[in-house]
Structure formats: structure tokens, C-alpha cells
Amino acid sequence: MDIVNISADAQDFTGNVWKLENEDTCLIDAGTGDSWEKVSELSSVDKVVVTHSHYDHVDNIAKVVNYFSPDVYAYNPSNLEVDAEKLNEGDVIELSGLEFKVFHTPGHKDDSLCLFNEENGLLFAGDLVFPDGGFGRTDLAEGNRDVLIRSIKKIVELDVKVFYPGHGDAVGKNASNWLNSSLEEAMKHKSKY
Numbered sequence: 539m540d541i542v543n544i545s546a547d548a549q550d551f552t553g554n555v556w557k558l559e560n561e562d563t564c565l566i567d568a569g570t571g572d573s574w575e576k577v578s579e580l581s582s583v584d585k586v587v588v589t590h591s592h593y594d595h596v597d598n599i600a601k602v603v604n605y606f607s608p609d610v611y612a613y614n615p616s617n618l619e620v621d622a623e624k625l626n627e628g629d630v631i632e633l634s635g636l637e638f639k640v641f642h643t644p645g646h647k648d649d650s651l652c653l654f655n656e657e658n659g660l661l662f663a664g665d666l667v668f669p670d671g672g673f674g675r676t677d678l679a680e681g682n683r684d685v686l687i688r689s690i691k692k693i694v695e696l697d698v699k700v701f702y703p704g705h706g707d708a709v710g711k712n713a714s715n716w717l718n719s720s721l722e723e724a725m726k727h728k729s730k731y
């Protein structure tokens with residue numbers, strides 16, 4: 539299974555748009571700005587899961603829905619400008635032939651979620667954790683550092699082999715060590731971003 543960030547070449551600041559492609563095409567987040575150009579080159583989009591409703595992750599969602607009519611999933615659909623199905627903690631969603639379990643991971647934003655595929659140890663982390671021990675900022679509306687730390691504690695329990703953050707590259711080397719670094723850093727100080 540190929541998982542690529544199709545917003546990687548975008549000129550505008552945007553959250554990552556991770557694409558899973560197998561018998562169907564699924565996106566994790568919709569991005570903003572000119573990342574839409576890459577999305578619009580796809581032949582189809584069947585499902586979109588929103589990691590959280592910050593504009594850099596959802597701004598293009600209406601364009602994606604108008605163009606491809608995918609099913610959209612989010613922790614809090616009322617935060618989106620399109621219809622979406624609600625995901626809850628513990629739900630399982632199938633994306634391109636892989637089953638992902640839903641973890642509600644607030645602290646950066648109340649409707650933040652992570653998706654974990656146990657079989658392959660794949661985690662879509664949204665803006666909870668970033669490469670090199672980074673972690674989500676908590677100085678925006680709904681941000682709460684104690685809540686964020688609790689959410690990171692949930693995911694360090696998982697057997698993560700690769701994680702796909704909402705910004706930056708995928709982390710496939712020592713992924714679970716890096717998640718522990720993110721937890722330690724978050725406990726030590728506030729985020730820099």
C-alpha cells in the first residue's frame with residue numbers, strides 16, 4: 539500500500555493530505571490553498587477522514603466533496619461546511635482495505651482524532667505529534683496542554699511502526715521512540731509553533 543502526502547509540493551502553507559490508494563482512494567485531511575491542484579488530478583476520491591477542523595486541514599473539503607462526492611468522516615461533523623459522518627473513540631473505519639481504529643485525541647483541538655492500523659502499525663496523527671519529538675501547539679482556541687499530554691499518552695501505548703503527521707514527513711524509523719520523545723517534550727515545555 540502506497541501512502542503519500544499529495545500536498546508535499548504545494549506552495550501555500552497547508553496541512554498534509556495523505557492519500558491511501560488500493561481498490562479505492564482515501565484521503566486523510568483535505569488541505570488548503572494550492573494543494574487542491576494535486577487533489578483535483580486524482581481520478582477518484584472515495585473517502586476523506588478529517589483529523590481536526592483547523593483550516594489548513596479542512597479548507598478545501600467543499601471542493602473535494604463537490605468534485606468527487608466522497609464519504610466524509612470527522613469527530614465533530616458540525617465543525618465542517620459539508621455533511622460528514624461522526625467518528626467516535628473505538629470506532630473502526632476501513633480505508634483502502636485496511637482497518638483503522640479511531641482514537642479521540644484532544645488538546646490541540648477538541649475534535650482531534652488519530653487513526654491506527656494495528657496490523658501494520660500505521661498511525662495518522664493529525665497535529666498531535668510531529669517528527670523529531672514535536673507536538674501540537676496548545677495556544678489556539680480549544681488548546682489545552684494537560685489534555686494534549688493525556689492524548690499523547692494514549693498513543694504511545696500503541697505499537698506504532700510508522701506515523702503520518704499533519705505537517706512534515708512520515709516517521710518510519712524508531713517511530714515509537716519518537717512518540718515517547720514527543721511525550722517527554724510536551725511534559726517539559728510548551729510547543730514552539
Ligand SMILES: [Zn+2]
Binds near residue numbers: 590592647665
Ligand atoms: Zn491544527
